[in-house]
Structures are given as structure tokens and as C-alpha cells.
Amino acid sequence: MFELKKGAFVVDELRNVSIHIGKIVEEEEEEWEEAGPTPKPGIIELRKWDHKLLERYEPFYAPMQDFCNLCTMGPCDLSMNKKGACGIDLKTAKARLVTIACCIGASAHTAHARHLVDHLIEEYGEDLPIDLGGNVNVEAPVMRTVVGIKPKTLGDLREALSWAEKEIVKVLHSVHIGNEESYFDYESKALHVSMADHVGMEVADIAQIVAYNFPKAEPNTPLVDTGFGIVDVSKPTIVVVGHNVMYARPVTDYLDEQGRLDDFEIAGLCCTAHDMTRYSAKAKIFGPIYYQLRVIRAGLADVVISDEQCIRADLLDACKKAGVPLIATSDAAVRGLPDVSEWPVEKIVDALVSGKLPGVFLPVPEKVGQVAPLVAEAVFRKHGGERKYKFFENDEQLMEEVNKCTQCMNCVFACPHSLRVDQGMVHAQKTGDLSKLAKLEEICIACGKCEQACPKNIKIINVIMRANYDNLYNKTGKTRVGRGPIQDTEIRKVGQPIVFGQIPGVIAAVGCINYPDEMKSIVEILEEFLKRRYIVVTSGCHAMDIGMIKDEEGKTLYEKYPGDFDAGGLVNVGSCVSNAHISGATIKIANIFAMRPLRGNYAEIADYVLNRVGAVGFSWGPYSHKAASIATGFNRLGVPVVVGPHGTKYRRAYIGKPWKKDKWWVYDIKTKQKINIEPAPDSLLVAVETKEEAIVQLARLCIRPNDTSAGRQIKLTHYIELHQKYYGDLPDDWPVYVRSEADLPLKQREELLRILEEQHGWKIDWDKKKIVDGPIRPYDAGFNPTLVEEVYAKYTKG
């Protein structure tokens, strides 16, 4: 029998005709689960779910501009919610802007995934199996739930990718002038495209894990050096920066083949750094994206390899000034450089080392692997270790720079953090004491805006860095290498305690580093939860900052807390795209613990998560568009997100009004009634200003309607304790979370019952120490909440 195979065929006698056979449906598709209602959803399929969320968690807008400039009928003054020439009002225009931001974020991860998958299929073939280790059977929870597929090979990932690409284009279309009229519908689109973002991330990370053999859900991955002071100055240093490791990875292979891996330092900035360490634990992490100018200006790099996303747009300029050759690799950021893909390696090396070219565009990973070490070695030979770790030649030079300052304060008004550079300068001028300048380093994101504002052209960044040099150098520790997914076995163990509430919550600290406070604040916030045995998950730049801050004994959180997804564990999943394993873990709880089917069953799963899984996202310093889509994707899945104050610049939040009693209800599948519930969680996206506020908000947003009494008691105990510790009193809203006396913290039970009686008019039976009347609803062990009519119908049938 003639058997069809994949590939191109030339048909005899028909010379000019060839037939290309793509994916062949060889067998009936495996019936791994009954198909749910929304596989491969379009814009409309989950709109009803979105509206449920949006009615409760009302969109909040904080415009940055009063005007809209998007088309040539404008500019239009939309202030006070006026309409523009096209008819759009301010709220809808802002919702459109958020949708655009989420489209950018989703495209970044999805294009990254596309780059990777196409490249990896070429290198490893489309049949490379998706094997994430023995303890991971639910390999792609997001793809299963959203797209409705169960990918088995690298090639299968293309189906999910094509779906995500299609949806991103459709949502992008909707932001064209003259489309939506309702801000609710733009929000629904922002939620939709952000859900696609999580698919894009999952594809990207699964592809690189299986192809590059990254750690596969192992809790005890190695610890790698992290921080500014990690470089051995006697070795040439190759610096990688960005998010797509596929270009820089062959550097490790090349050096390994040559037996020279130990002769070089390979260290990275941002997510490429994470992924380099996932490939080889010999790689190191300099730090988050705002360490770029710290590293480059301190002469640490002998060559820089850039790829894509979040990299400085003046990287070439910064490298040129520091005399460091740049290799740009991704077509997303060609940087005006000549494409040297076709050049022989020697010619590229010569052009870069001689300075004939300050940088090149080289999108060929294998060549990058050879070129970078050769360039680094030659440049290192020129300068030696001499130039490393220097912001100024000597102290005189530093003071000369400081003495130029006239305290005009232009820098203060330009600085995103309004840092008082002027005060630091004048203090140093008068006393020679650099401590006030040094303090600024702890918050300075080295953005360079102050330098452009300074009429005296002072190298303000160098001054600040030099002033805090010792601390900066010593902010060096260990990061636990990103582990990728959470094991099914781990979920099996913690699923019930999370859903019942005995594990008080999962805090997922992810995203960028535009913190409102010193770097150590992220550690202070998270340790509060680790000590209280919450599960803390992290990724991206947050995960590497944690690796830089040490306690008095010189230990980072990674050395103090285990890498298990369990109470008191600190789990680094990896880079930005690894965030899909966090959304994936919440989905797996619904599936593995509660046996809810995933396949194309998004609304039911998100509804499950919202009502039962006490997970909260936390981004202390979000700035990228990707952070916007990651957070919005979590929101659609029913996971609230707390952001630092810069997060308000995304211009939109989802904030419920707990005092509006009619907004807080569910259908109870057990009693077959619609019932009023406590407002938990009461926000889906909310900003905080201080670390104290972050801690308290995170604790309160872990409360879920489905908590058992034991669970609620634990959650409420932490919330009340933290509120008293940081806010000096009981929370304003604690009574709304009380369904029966069993929900109350044991130690304070009597005191709280008295307050309920005296201040809130509740009826208490003091003999039995029981609440007789008062709560929004009584506790019912069989309570089975849902917001989705179809889910209600499905489980009340028969």
C-alpha cells in the first residue's frame, strides 16, 4: 500500500508539479479528555466570563495624557471623559491603550516562541518529544486548557503558536480607529490577548526545556553566582543581555568543545542570564536589566551579545563609549548594524577587535558561539583586567565631577524616582562624605535621564555607582537556577491544602525591577511570607534580585528556603517565559487535585481558580509591556495581582468595591442557590506604595470564598497579624471574612467576638462562644461556588 509521508514529492511525468504533505492525521486523534466548550477560543467565546470579572472588578483608569494622538483627525482633548473626533471617550481610549500594551507583551513572548520553535525544529526535528521529566504528565496545562491540545512533540507546538498568533492579530485589529465603543469590550480583548500571551510563554519555555535539556521540574537545581561583583578579572568576560537564549547558547557549547569553559566568564543580564544558567550552571547572573549601564560602564564586558526585549535602546552607544564590541542577534533589535551573517568568522572577529565596526548584526547562533569568545579574548588581551571595576580612574576624578554640580535640580525633575542627586552632591562638596550619594544607588535604575538633563554634563550614574562601590560590589550572592514546571506530584501534595486554605497562599513575585524602594525590599517582603509558610514562586528579574541580597550570615533566600513547591518553599521557575508554569500550576491544581477537565475548558478552570486557589501575583517594579500582559493573563485566570506604584502608569487597574453588597455573589452548586459572599478577593489588579502595604495586600488577597474554616482561620490569622504589625491596628474589613466563630484566629477569638458584638451589632451566644447572627453568610462545608451559569448547570444536572 502506498503510504503518505511528510515532505515534498515530485510526481512522475509532471515535472513542474510537486506536492507538499504537511501534518498527516495518522490516527484518530487520541481521546485524552472530552472536549470542553471553548477550544481555540476567538475574541467572543470567553467574553461572558470577562464581563463577569469586569462587573465585579471594575476597570479603573488613570490617564497619563489628556489627549489622544492616535490618528490624523486628532489630536483630541479627551479630558474629563470627553469624546474625540472619532467618537471615542477617554475611558475607552485608555482601555484601547491597555489593549495595545497587552498586544505588545503577547507578541513579544509569542514571537520569541516562534523564533525558538522554528529554529529548534530545524536543529532537532519536529518529532523531538516533549518530555518534562517523570513527574510531569500534565505537560502543557495552559495549552490544554486554552487551545485544547496535548502537545507531544516540538512540531505539535506549532498548532498552539498559530492559534496565539491569530488571536493577537485579531485583537490588534480591534484597536484600529473606529472599532470598539465600550471600554468593557476593550478590556475583554486585553484579557483575551493576555491569555494568548500565557500560551506563547508556555510554548517558548517548553520548547527550550526539551531542546536544550534545561532542568525539568527539579526542585534542587544548582545555585549560581549572582550580582555585580561576580567576575574574575583575570578572565575575558562575555556578557549576554536580553530574553532569547537561542543566540548566545552556542557560546557555551563552543567553549566546552574547546575545553576552555573555565578560561572565560559568561555572565548575563535579565532573562537570557537565567536561561544561560539553565543551560549551564557555569554561567553567572550579573543582575536585572537595570544593571546594564552598571556593568558596561564599569568595564566588566569584553564583548556584549544582545538579543531582544527590555534592552537599552542606546546599548550600542553605551558599548562604544566603553570600548566594548557589540553583537546584536535578534531581528527585533538590529540596532542599525551591518548584517554579517555571510562573513567568515575571522573577518567578523577582525572587524570587531580592530574597531572597524563598533558592532555587528549576526543572527546565526553557531557563528555567535565562535565569534564572541574570540572577540572577548582579543579585547581582554588589549585591556587586561585593569579596566574592570572602575567607574573613574581615581578619586580626584570623581571629586572633580562632584564639584561641577551647581544644585540646579534639573536631574531631580528628570529622574523617574525624583532622586535628590543635588543633595548628595552638595553634601559631598562640603564634607567629602559620599554617603548621601551612595544611598541613591540602592534605588537608581541607571536610566541616564539625569545625565541628559544636567547642564554640567556630570556623569551622574558613575558618581552614584562609585559612591556606593563597596556595597554594590558586595551585593553578590546565589540564585537557584530556574527549574521550569511544577511537578504533578507536588501539586498532588499541596493541591488540597491550598484549596482548603491550610497553606495560606501562593505568592508569585515576577517581573521587572522599577521598585519604589531599595532592592532589599523585595527580599523583606517575600521573607515575611516564607517564614509564614506560604509558597513563594518567582521568575525573571525579581528572581535574580533575590539572589543578590544576603542576611547577616551571608545567605540569600535561596540558601535559606528549599526549592520545592510546598509550604515555605521558594521556587524559581526561570525566565519571563517560565511564568507560564505559574499559571500552569494553578490550572494543574484544578485538574490534578479537583479532577476538573482542562481541554478547551477555560472559563470553568478560571472560575475554579478565582473561587478556590489562594494565589496572588506580585510585581514590585513592573515596567515592560510583557509585565502588563502577564498580569492581565493572570487576571483572566482568576489570579489577582499586586503591583508596585509604578504599575499605576499602565493606566488601568481592576478594583472591586467591597461596600457594594450586590456585586459579591456566586451560585452555590450544593444548595442550588445564588448567594451573597464575602468580597474575596476584592481586587484583581491593584497598586501599593510601600513594602508594608505590599505585605498586607498580598495577605488579604489570598483569602478565597471556598476556604474551609481551618483554612480561613489560618489566612485570617496571618492577615490580622500582619495588619497589626505594619498598620498598627486590626484591619478595617476583617469581619466581612468571618462566617462562623471557627474562622477566627484562636488566640484572639474572645476579643474579636466582643468587637463583633459591640461594634458591629452581631449576636453572640457567650455560653457556647458562638456567633448567632451577623455574617454575610454562614459557613457550609459543602459550599461549591461558581460564577459561571454553564458550570452551575453542568454540576447541578440530574
Add this chain to the structure above:
Amino acid sequence: MAVTKEEKFPVAKRFDIADVQVSRDATAVKPKIVANVIKKAKRPLLITGGQLLKDEKLVEFAVKFAEKGIPIAATAGSSKPLIEKGVKPVSKTYTLHQITQFLQDEEFKGFDGSGNYDTVVFLGFLPYYLSRMLSSLKHFSKITTIAIDEFYQPHAKFSFTNLTKDRELYYSMLQEVLDNL
């Protein structure tokens, strides 16, 4: 020489399609005016922010506002030093972000249930964060907003002028508001 109002030439007026784009920016006011606006308010509210945790002086000023009978909604943990000094904030738990959302709702009855606030004063916030919240209130509410932080806040209805090298001057401005209440 610039054209002045008194001259025969027309004055320069901003217009939408060729302009630096600000629709309404705050009236920069002296402390006395701030006091007058607060005095005229039927339902004033002072919201305090996280910077109270970094600047003891701001706590002292907030206490004085409370002593003048102005209710305080403390955010970001600023309730702690206030409570320690005997103040009872009307709100401690909610963030400025949440309160700004509540204020925009016509059904919001205030933290004491007696009605929404008509004049809200802001003290002790990170400038970029406060700016966003003031923008939201400017566009989507009728509340009179007054920023008395160190930075001029264009999105407020009334704002102090900008910070200077001299922080004492700023403190004296706050004191002057209180003296005139």
C-alpha cells in the same frame, strides 16, 4: 520680547491640534488658599501616604490636621505612626488606588457612611503615584483635589508649588496651612 496682555497684539492661546497637550493644570496656590479651600469644604478628607513612614515631620503635620477635625484615610502603612500618636484614621486598610476608585463612585458614602467627600487633600505620596491618582480624579470625578506634597501636581485642582533645595520652607508651608485652618 514676549507679547504681554496689555499690548495690541493678540495673546497666544493653546489649541488642540498644535500644542503642548495639557487640558487643565492645577492652580498653584499659597498655603493660605489651601486653608481657605479646606475650610469651605462640606466633607473634607485627608489621605496620607507611605512617605509618612520615611519622614517623621509629615506624621506630625498629619496629626495636627486630625486635631483640626479633618478625618484621615491612612494608606500604605501610614496608619501605624498616626495611631501611635493617638489619631484614629477613618480608613487604614485600603490603598490609595482603591480609595481613588471608591471616591469616583456616586454611590460611595464615605468611610463613615455619611456621604462622599467633596474635597480631598493628599499628603505624603510618591509623586508619580499620586500624579496618576489625581489624573483619575480630575477626569472622572468632581471632587476638589489638593496636593500639599513637595512636588507641584498638575493633575490636582490646587497644588503647592514645587520643591526647592530647602525642605524647611516646605514644612513652613504646611504649618501655614494649619495655622490658617
